[in-house]
Amino acid sequence: MSFEELEHTADVLMRVRGADLAELFAEAGRAMFHVMYGPCEDKGVERRIEIEAENLESLLIDYLSELLFVTEVENTVFCTFDVDLRGTRLSAVLRGEPFDPARHSAGALIKGISYFGLEIVKEEEGYVVEIIFDI
């Protein structure tokens, strides 16, 4: 559905919403890449990841941490996140483009995903979570 940046003096705090959990995870990925790189297009780069954790919050952190790892070592910028979520098992197909310093250097390097205040909350119209990215 959406993500928005909230006020935070030191780091980047994002509020992410999704109609269901899979969409929440997809939007969280989009939010993170928005912070890091700004604009991105699907230019045919595709990557699949699979993650399992003991609860949804840990799964979200592991998933975002895996995205950080992949983008850094593979020099790719992702813009679409096709997430399949079964319980606390996730598989996702990521699509995007190669990192291009000329287009992708306006963002902020994220060092890690904080556990602080991270709680996935069910609301009437879906799910919401607030995530602090350490930059």
Add this chain to the structure above:
Amino acid sequence: MLTGINKIGDLEWEVPIGYVPDMRVPGRFFLSRRLAETLEEGAVRQLANVATLPGIVKHSLAMPDIHWGYGFPIGGVAAFDMTEGVISPGGVGFDINCGVRLITTPLIEADLAGKKRELIERLFDAVPTGVGAKSAMRISNKDLTAVMVDGARWAVERGLGTEADLVRCEGEGAMPGADPGAVSAKARQRGLPQLGTLGAGNHFLEVQAAREIVDPEAAKAFGIAEGQVCFMVHCGSRGLGHQVATDHLRTLEGALPKYGIRLPDRQLACAPIDSPEGRAYYGGMVSAANYAWANRQVIMHEARKVFAHLFGIDYDEMRLIYDVAHNVAKFERHDVDGVSTEVCVHRKGATRAFGPGTPGVPGEYAAVGQPVIIPGSMGTSSYLLHGTTTAMQKTWGSTCHGAGRVLSRSKAKKEIRGKELRERLAGEGILVRAHSDSVLAEEAPDVYKPSGEVVRVVHEAGLSNVVARLDPLGVIKG
């Protein structure tokens, strides 16, 4: 002004037990009234949360650059008993051994006339910066293991610096106790191509002039004189350190039930120091810290080559004053109720500031105390200070690490135009080079507390004393 905290001295405040449930010790922080007006309630709560951790000794502390982070507040310092206490990545941060080093040159400002732009451009070419930056160095996995054990020495042994550099680093540029086995394959993969890269965010390489000498005697000992051109490197352990923190935070978080530790914030995940998980984190953290020292050593080497070539000066004429870590946990001996005791001191956005005569301070600085380097924000002054006996007594030999932000990045981007800022700074004689103007807005001087005010507080509180003020001439950013 916040309620529930007590002013106990001119610049000293106490957060009493009970501010949050389960505090074991009081909190204590150092702040002027002026800075206290910008203090966030969330930062005080984080300071109080740290006081709930098992084995914390005396106080949960924060320096005058305290602000809201995650886990520990930024500017947070805490010591833990080696038997009862814990070690926590939340007390170190994701950028393990983020730190600063300061180097003098034999040049004065006038020597840069007509060459400053070229100097900044050459530095920008020589030191990879920004998101996606990759090093020109090719190192093997075996080399990487050696980097994680030997730190700055690894670089010096390959000709990237001198033996004298090592003496002038905190811990001689490496901590003992590295365990490369506690560094995952993922962390290695991230670290291999990044040695000698600056990174992004608030990291920088800045050319500065020593414009004011406040303490001539200490300045003489540190080898810095008025008018001298210097340069400063601010960066950390890059993706390797971030991955080590991420991996171990996860393990420690999972191990909390095993040790019966209940926390007000999962980011404070921790384990007893002498537990398998605690030892593994320590060994991994040390490996990353040593990588960071090697990283700053390589960057300094590249910058020295640029200066040497452009100005025809000798490599050896560029003297490293000191290199400090400001995100790390260390085993140190301190006075606890009159007894010299080993404790595990966490500093998260705080600088070690050992006083005169303290073991660990280089012999040539022993009479003065350890050099402390406080970087300013882009366009504002940085400071060179020295550690004090008061810091040894009150803050486990610690002081602030920087200015501390007051404006969020989102607001900064709305209120400040990077291009205008670059032009304004150029008008003040400060040349800024980055991959993009938008990163400049987020790091504009206006988003930080005035560095001079933070430094004034640590000086007046006696946590470290000002030796010299350095003003920026040019900076390269990630």
